[in-house]
Each structure stands twice: as C-alpha cells, then as structure tokens.
Amino acid sequence: MDEGMHRNQKNYRRLLDAMSCPGRIVRLEIPDGHASIGAALAVGQCLLDSEVSVCVIGNGDAPALQSTLAAVTHVRTAPLAKADFIFICAGQSLGGARLAWRGRSEAPEEGATLVYCHDFVRTGSSDHLRIRLSGPGIARQEGIVPEMSGIPLEEFRELLAVNADYPLGVDVFFVRPNGEVMGLARATRIQVR
Amino acid sequence: MGYVAVKGGAAAIDNAAIFALHRRAGGPSSPLETAQIREQLHFAVDRVMGEGSLYAPDLAALAFKQAAGDTFEAAFILRAYRTTLPRLGYSQPIATDGMRAIRRISAAFKEIPGGQILGPTADYSLRLLNFDLQEESPERTQQMIAQLLKEIPHAKPLPRRFPKVVAMLRREGLLIARKPVAGNNGDPADVTRQALSFPAPRSARLQTLARGETGGLLALAYSNMRGYGSIHPVIGELRVGFLPVLFKNPINGLLESIGEILVTEAEVIARIGDDQGPAMFSLGYGLCFGHNETKAIAMAVLDRAMSGQAPEVPSEDQEFVLTHVDGIESMGFCNHYKLPHYVTFQSELDRLRKIQNDPRPEEDTCP
Amino acid sequence: MPLTTAMPTQPNLPSTHWRAGMPSARKRYSYAFLDEGAKREIRRKLLKAVAIPGCQVSFGSREMPIARGWGTGGLQLTLSLIGPDDVLKVIDQGSDDSVNAVNIKKFVRNVTGVPLTTDTRVATLIQTRHRIPEEPLHANQLLVFQVPIPEPLRLVEPSERKTRRMHAEADYSRMWLYLYEDIVRFNEITVGARYPVMVNGRHLMDPSPIPRWDVARLNQSEALLLFCAGREKRIYAIPAHTDVEPLSFEDFAFRVENFHGHCCSRCGCAGSFLDEVIVDESGRRTFICSDTAYCEKMRRRGAAADAAQEENR
Numbered sequence: 001m002d003e004g005m006h007r008n009q010k011n012y013r014r015l016l017d018a019m020s021c022p023g024r025i026v027r028l029e030i031p032d033g034h035a036s037i038g039a040a041l042a043v044g045q046c047l048l049d050s051e052v053s054v055c056v057i058g059n060g061d062a063p064a065l066q067s068t069l070a071a072v073t074h075v076r077t078a079p080l081a082k083a084d085f086i087f088i089c090a091g092q093s094l095g096g097a098r099l100a101w102r103g104r105s106e107a108p109e110e111g112a113t114l115v116y117c118h119d120f121v122r123t124g125s126s127d128h129l130r131i132r133l134s135g136p137g138i139a140r141q142e143g144i145v146p147e148m149s150g151i152p153l154e155e156f157r158e159l160l161a162v163n164a165d166y167p168l169g170v171d172v173f174f175v176r177p178n179g180e181v182m183g184l185a186r187a188t189r190i191q192v193r
Numbered sequence: 194m195g196y197v198a199v200k201g202g203a204a205a206i207d208n209a210a211i212f213a214l215h216r217r218a219g220g221p222s223s224p225l226e227t228a229q230i231r232e233q234l235h236f237a238v239d240r241v242m243g244e245g246s247l248y249a250p251d252l253a254a255l256a257f258k259q260a261a262g263d264t265f266e267a268a269f270i271l272r273a274y275r276t277t278l279p280r281l282g283y284s285q286p287i288a289t290d291g292m293r294a295i296r297r298i299s300a301a302f303k304e305i306p307g308g309q310i311l312g313p314t315a316d317y318s319l320r321l322l323n324f325d326l327q328e329e330s331p332e333r334t335q336q337m338i339a340q341l342l343k344e345i346p347h348a349k350p351l352p353r354r355f356p357k358v359v360a361m362l363r364r365e366g367l368l369i370a371r372k373p374v375a376g377n378n379g380d381p382a383d384v385t386r387q388a389l390s391f392p393a394p395r396s397a398r399l400q401t402l403a404r405g406e407t408g409g410l411l412a413l414a415y416s417n418m419r420g421y422g423s424i425h426p427v428i429g430e431l432r433v434g435f436l437p438v439l440f441k442n443p444i445n446g447l448l449e450s451i452g453e454i455l456v457t458e459a460e461v462i463a464r465i466g467d468d469q470g471p472a473m474f475s476l477g478y479g480l481c482f483g484h485n486e487t488k489a490i491a492m493a494v495l496d497r498a499m500s501g502q503a504p505e506v507p508s509e510d511q512e513f514v515l516t517h518v519d520g521i522e523s524m525g526f527c528n529h530y531k532l533p534h535y536v537t538f539q540s541e542l543d544r545l546r547k548i549q550n551d552p553r554p555e556e557d558t559c560p
Numbered sequence: 561m562p563l564t565t566a567m568p569t570q571p572n573l574p575s576t577h578w579r580a581g582m583p584s585a586r587k588r589y590s591y592a593f594l595d596e597g598a599k600r601e602i603r604r605k606l607l608k609a610v611a612i613p614g615c616q617v618s619f620g621s622r623e624m625p626i627a628r629g630w631g632t633g634g635l636q637l638t639l640s641l642i643g644p645d646d647v648l649k650v651i652d653q654g655s656d657d658s659v660n661a662v663n664i665k666k667f668v669r670n671v672t673g674v675p676l677t678t679d680t681r682v683a684t685l686i687q688t689r690h691r692i693p694e695e696p697l698h699a700n701q702l703l704v705f706q707v708p709i710p711e712p713l714r715l716v717e718p719s720e721r722k723t724r725r726m727h728a729e730a731d732y733s734r735m736w737l738y739l740y741e742d743i744v745r746f747n748e749i750t751v752g753a754r755y756p757v758m759v760n761g762r763h764l765m766d767p768s769p770i771p772r773w774d775v776a777r778l779n780q781s782e783a784l785l786l787f788c789a790g791r792e793k794r795i796y797a798i799p800a801h802t803d804v805e806p807l808s809f810e811d812f813a814f815r816v817e818n819f820h821g822h823c824c825s826r827c828g829c830a831g832s833f834l835d836e837v838i839v840d841e842s843g844r845r846t847f848i849c850s851d852t853a854y855c856e857k858m859r860r861r862g863a864a865a866d867a868a869q870e871e872n873r
C-alpha cells in the first residue's frame with residue numbers, strides 16, 4: 001500500500017510540474033502489468049476516486065482503460081458533457097473536447113480535465129514547430145514550442161476554441177504510453193502559425 | 194543591544210504542554226475515568242459529539258477529559274481525529290417516527306396520540322444547588338432508582354413508535370408542503386467535502402447547523418425570537434431517543450442495523466405564511482447528535498428563519514448564519530490573533546507614519 | 561479502493577520506516593496524516609488553481625490538529641504535496657523558530673519523517689505565514705502560503721455570493737473606488753499588508769498578509785506559489801513566470817515599506833525586510849532582519865569576511 005501511495009505522491013508532483021509549466025515534458029512512474037494503458041492508469045490513480053466522474057472515449061484501449069480505472073479507483077462514469085475527467089484514447093478528440101464541461105462563470109474550476117492517452121509520435125511531424133505557447137508558467141515572453149511532438153495541429157486549434165472564453169475552459173494532459181506527460185493549462189495562450 | 198531573538202521555540206512548546214498537564218492533573222484528586230465522564234457528564238459528551246461531528250461517546254469523553262472540560266477544544270480534538278478516518282460508505286436515510294424515544298413532548302397540543310412523555314429532564318426542577326451531591330451516596334441513588342422502577346410497572350409500556358404531530362397537521366393541509374432537501378444532482382450535499390456556496394441547498398444548511406456550536410446557534414436564534422426577526426416558534430414536537438443506523442450490506446445488499454445513535458429532534462411550527470398560495474403554517478427542523486434540546490430548537494428556528502426569500506435580519510441571512518456558527522472555525526480564528534503579527538503591524542506602521550509625514554522612530558544607528 | 565486503516569498493518573516496523581521514532585500514539589495515523597481521499601481532492605483542486613492563476617478554488621477543508629486560523633490551509637497543502645524526497649522549511653513572520661512554525665514543523669516531521677531545514681536554498685517545500693524568504697527561490701521549490709482571508713474583495717463586500725459574482729464579471733470597480741477614496745482622505749493608499757494584486761491580468765487576488773515588500777516579489781517568480789485558506793476553504797495559486805501587479809494609480813504608485821536607510825543591527829544587511837524592535841522603555845528602536853535564517857547566513861558571511869581580512873593583515 002505504501003508503495004502505491006508514494007508513487008501517487010511522486011507522480012502528482014510531476015503532474016503539478018506539468019500543469020504549472022505548460023509545454024514541458026515530465027515523466028511519470030508507471031505501475032507494473034498494465035501494458036499500453038499503464039501511463040493513463042498512473043494519472044488515474046493520482047487523481048480519480050468515487051468523488052469524481054470520468055468518461056473514456058476513443059479507440060482500441062478505451063474499454064480496457066474504462067474498466068481498469070473503475071476497478072482500481074472506484075471512479076464514477078458520466079456522459080462526456082458532465083464528466084470531471086475525460087480520457088481520450090486517441091490523438092484527437094474529434095469534437096469531444098467541445099462537448100466537455102467548461103465550468104460556470106462563478107466556478108470556472110469545475111471545467112473538465114482532458115487526458116489524451118496516445119502514442120504521440122516523436123519524429124516524422126514537425127507540426128509542433130508551428131505552435132507557440134506563452135502565458136503563466138512559461139518564462140519566455142515570446143513563447144515556446146511545445147516539447148511534445150506529434151499532437152495534431154487541429155487539436156491545438158480545437159483547444160484554442162474550447163478555451164476562448166477564459167476563465168471558463170478545460171485543462172489538458174497529453175500522456176504517452178512511456179509515461180511522458182505534457183500539460184496545457186487553460187490560461188496557456190496558444191498560437192498556431 | 195537589549196534584544197534576543199525568539200529562539201528555543203521547541204523546548205518552550207514542550208514545556209507549555211507539560212504545564213497544561215500539570216494544571217489539569219497535577220492536583221491531589223484521583224484521575225477522571227472516561228467512563229465516568231461518558232455516564233455522568235453525558236450532556237458535555239453529547240455536545241462534543243455534535244459539534245465534533247463524530248458519534249463516538251468514548252472518544253468524546255476522552256477529548257473532554259483531555260481538554261479539561263473546554264467543549265470548544267474537545268469538539269476540535271474530535272474533529273481533527275475525524276479527518277484521519279476513511280469513509281467506508283454511506284448509511285441509509287432514517288425515518289424518525291420509528292425513533293425509540295426516551296422523551297417526547299409537544300407544546301402545540303395538550304394531548305397528543307401516544308401521549309406526552311417527559312422522560313429524563315430537569316426542566317421543572319428548582320435550580321437549587323444540591324449539596325447532597327457533595328457527598329453523593331451510591332446507596333441512596335440506588336434506592337431512588339429502585340423505588341422509581343418499582344412504580345413504573347403500573348404505567349403502560351411505551352409504544353414502539355409515536356405518530357408525528359406535524360404529520361397530522363400536514364394531513365389537514367395546515368402546513369406548507371415539504372421541499373426536497375437535496376442539492377442540484379439529487380443527492381444530499383456534503384459540507385465536509387464541498388465548501389459551502391450560496392444559496393446553499395437545505396441539506397447543506399441543516400448539516401452546517403447540526404455541526405454548529407450550541408452557543409453560536411442559540412445567540413442567533415435568540416436574536417430572531419427576541420425581536421430581530423419574526424419567528425415566533427411553537428414546538429410542534431421535541432423528541433429525544435435512539436435511531437438505528439442502517440447500512441446496506443455490500444455482500445448481500447440487505448439493510449442491516451449496525452448500531453444506534455442518540456439524537457434530539459425538534460420541529461417548530463412558525464408563523465403563518467402565504468408566500469406561495471394559501472396561508473399555512475411553516476416548519477423549521479432541527480436534529481443533532483445526543484441529548485441537546487437547546488441546540489435542536491435553536492437549529493429549527495434558524496432553519497425556518499433562513500427559508501425566506503429576502504433576508505431582513507442577520508438570522509434570516511443564510512450566508513451570515515452558516516459562515517459564523519461553526520465553533521471550531523470561530524474559536525480558531527479568534528485565538529489566532531495570539532500569534533505574532535509583527536510583520537503585518539510593521540507594514541501598517543509604515544503606512545501610518547507616511548500619512549503622518551514620516552515622524553521617524555528614535556534611531557539606533559547602523560553598526 | 562485502497563483504504564487507509566487507522567491501525568498500522570505491520571506490528572513491527574523496520575527502523576528506516578517513516579513511522580519509526582514517533583511516539584506510539586502517532587502510529588495510529590497514516591502517512592502525512594490526511595487520508596488518501598482527502599489528499600486526492602486537494603491535489604485535484606490545486607491543479608485547477610494552477611490552471612487559472614489567482615482564481616479561488618473551493619475545497620472540502622479538513623479539520624487539522626492545529627486550530628483553524630493557525631495555518632490549517634497551508635498545512636493541508638503541505639501534507640497533500642509532501643513525500644520522502646522533500647526537505648521542509650517552515651517560517652512564521654520570517655522566523656524558523658517562532659512557536660507556530662516549530663509546532664507545524666514538528667507535526668509534519670512526526671507524520672512523514674521528512675528532513676527539516678532552515679536554509680531556504682536547500683528546502684524543496686517551504687510553508688510560510690506572512691513572509692517570502694529573502695533569498696531568491698528557484699524553479700524546483702514550492703512555496704505554500706497560509707491564508708487567513710482569501711477574498712481580496714472582503715474589504716468592500718462581506719457577502720460571498722456577491723464577491724463570487726464580481727470575480728465572474730471581473731468587476732473590481734469597488735476595490736478601485738476604495739483605494740481612490742483612501743487617497744482622497746489620507747493622500748495615500750493606507751493598505752499595509754495584504755495588498756490586493758491582479759494576477760495574469762484577470763483575477764484580483766489576496767496575497768495573504770505579506771508586507772508590500774514581498775508583494776513586489778510575486779511578479780514573474782521562479783517558483784510555484786501556492787495559497788490555501790483552511791477556515792475559508794479556498795485554494796489558489798500563481799505559477800512561475802506569471803504577471804502579478806499590485807493595484808496602483810499612475811500618480812499614486814505602489815510603494816514597498818520604507819526603512820529610511822536603517823539596516824539590520826545583527827548582520828548589518830541593508831537590503832532586507834526589517835522588524836522594528838523596541839529596545840527600552842524610552843522607546844528607543846533597533847532594527848533586525850525579519851528573515852532569521854537569512855540574517856544568520858549574512859552574519860556568518862560577515863564574520864568569515866572579517867576573519868579573512870584579519871588573516872590578510
């Protein structure tokens with residue numbers, strides 16, 4: 001029990017790093033024996049329990065991830081538009097992000113957290129060079145290029161639209177199966193060139 | 194240089210704790226047993242459980258002993274302990290008409306079905322110091338109890354359940370219809386998990402009041418009864434008794450009673466209202482752990498007071514009431530002013546001197 | 561669900577275990593005191609607070625074994641964040657040795673076994689009441705502020721319902737008006753500590769009762785700054801490299817405390833926030849650094865320099 005507890009603590013600190021320094025990659029410790037969904041599960045173990053709800057969408061791994069999250073964390077399931085957490089087993093949400101709950105003007109923090117669980121390819125695409133991230137947590141005024149490559153440009157455009165009504169919006173983690181995580185806060189300014 | 198920095202804080206804290214122990218237990222009398230507190234100071238124990246928000250008579254007695262009789266402090270110790278306990282599940286709602294009552298009265302009607310049951314109360318005894326208690330004789334106490342029990346068999350046994358007085362009024366259409374107490378999603382709110390937001394659902398209001406400090410509730414309710422408000426309550430029914438705690442067995446899904454809790458319940462009937470439709474009585478509800486009639490009645494009055502649309506006096510303003518009745522919070526904040534504030538004060542001094550055109554303090558030059 | 565039990569699962573714990581060395585009664589409590597469910601809730605809320613800099617996020621504040629108003633908010637954050645790799649520093653009014661700081665430190669060490677330090681540079685996690693350490697913080701440090709009153713608008717509006725609305729609409733006109741009226745009346749802004757700041761150009765925030773000296777240092781900080789009010793049940797945060805501006809007018813600029821050229825009578829340093837100390841009944845004053853660890857460091861540095869000079873002579 002102590003081992004899982006300490007792993008969750010360590011992983012949480014990395015998720016906190018990721019959310020407070022958007023665009024930077026951190027690396028999670030992955031629990032053994034869960035194949036390709038291990039990294040997503042590590043995020044789930046850190047943040048989910050019966051007090052919150054999740055919706056898992058996407059391809060291949062989605063059913064397995066949904067049942068494992070429910071079994072391990074006792075998280076409730078909810079429809080996309082009401083879920084506190086949305087796990088997306090794909091590189092793109094295909095419109096899913098637009099349906100996510102963005103909070104109320106008196107409680108913007110209710111907005112959902114999106115967790116993309118996908119093997120965003122490291123090379124091949126140079127699309128990420130066209131992205132500039134700036135704002136809180138980012139030192140350079142002129143902005144930085146996201147450290148994680150392989151996230152489709154359309155998805156950045158999608159998130160830009162979803163978070164246009166700041167402080168309403170959603171916050172995002174991109175999770176690779178190897179445990180690499182990059183965060184995007186809703187306060188992060190995204191420019192697509 | 195007459196100044197020595199505050200060092201050695203750790204030793205001072207340790208010593209202060211031992212001084213406090215000395216103050217509580219350093220005298221010649223024999224140490225209090227928690228069983229004595231639980232049995233003989235039961236009102237204190239009940240109050241600590243209610244304000245500490247944890248039904249645990251033995252632990253409440255221990256907290257009361259540790260706090261040397263300070264109910265604020267004892268409730269605080271119990272709540273801090275509560276923080277460390279995992280939540281294993283949720284008990285089922287209980288209908289209070291099935292309460293195993295030890296006391297049940299109504300001020301609204303002379304006779305009520307099931308009868309007025311006085312039970313244990315000091316309401317009608319003269320508040321004269323009983324000097325016999327200085328040399329309490331267990332034999333004499335036993336004798337009096339034996340005498341009482343000898344006479345009791347001639348009385349009828351209590352019914353298993355008492356009908357609710359307010360239910361009868363409700364059937365006659367004299368009471369405003371009950372409103373659901375739940376929050377937006379249909380479940381009762383949980384003020385220990387979700388900070389209050391306003392307007393608060395009634396379930397959150399009732400929970401906050403049930404955990405509230407007896408004196409705080411009383412002061413606010415009294416302000417309303419006395420004149421800063423318009424609730425002139427009639428006690429429809431006041432009950433003290435035991436309720437079963439029902440829990441769904443996770444294996445076979447059956448409801449099981451896992452124990453009993455002693456509670457006090459008050460239903461007050463308040464002035465005629467015609468806010469929504471025809472004129473009717475309205476109801477205020479109070480329920481708290483243990484035997485604490487003052488708290489239950491004050492809670493019921495405040496529940497009713499806060500149910501109006503536009504608050505006109507402090508006790509009708511739910512934000513005002515709910516954010517100020519918690520004893521652990523108010524006591525903590527009041528006492529935090531004992532902590533050093535010299536940085537803050539320095540900052541204020543700087544402002545004041547600036548406004549008064551810089552009369553500088555007498556100086557001690559730089560080394 | 562992995563439930564924490566009130567009793568230890570192993571009767572004989574190895575001595576390297578975090579529980580080792582605690583008085584027996586303390587063994588009844590789990591690592592970092594809070595149960596895992598409480599930590600998870602605070603962790604979730606803190607991520608949201610970081611994502612919306614300066615926005616107050618409400619949470620189900622737990623009762624702690626120290627009183628409400630004595631740092632229960634900061635303590636809950638510290639306990640939700642802390643792990644075996646951390647080194648903890650706790651200060652109160654700048655001092656590592658004040659009774660409340662000592663009390664909190666002792667408690668956290670007892671329930672976690674983490675090492676303690678007074679050295680700002682060595683600490684990974686710093687809990688503070690009313691000060692920011694003088695030495696510059698770095699990117700791998702977390703600074704946790706204890707907050708008594710998280711709502712900057714409380715000064716002008718007692719109702720939570722109304723202040724929520726004002727934040728939702730970014731309507732801070734009443735705060736501006738308050739400062740303006742202050743100037744009309746006193747020819748000066750009279751707000752001492754707890755000076756309201758605008759975070760990321762959107763949320764008005766209470767920086768906790770730090771002096772204005774420290775308010776200026778919130779802007780574009782290197783470290784992540786976390787704030788928690790236990791009694792009022794609010795968490796908020798300022799990520800590193802975030803714009804934080806104290807409210808001010810063009811002709812009435814925000815100014816930090818002026819020490820009129822005084823310097824610390826212990827270490828001789830002239831660039832730190834000073835405590836004014838009354839030396840005797842005649843009211844004679846002296847000044848010393850409010851940050852005691854920094855003062856000690858400067859004093860040792862000064863002594864070493866003197867010694868070196870002596871040797872060279």
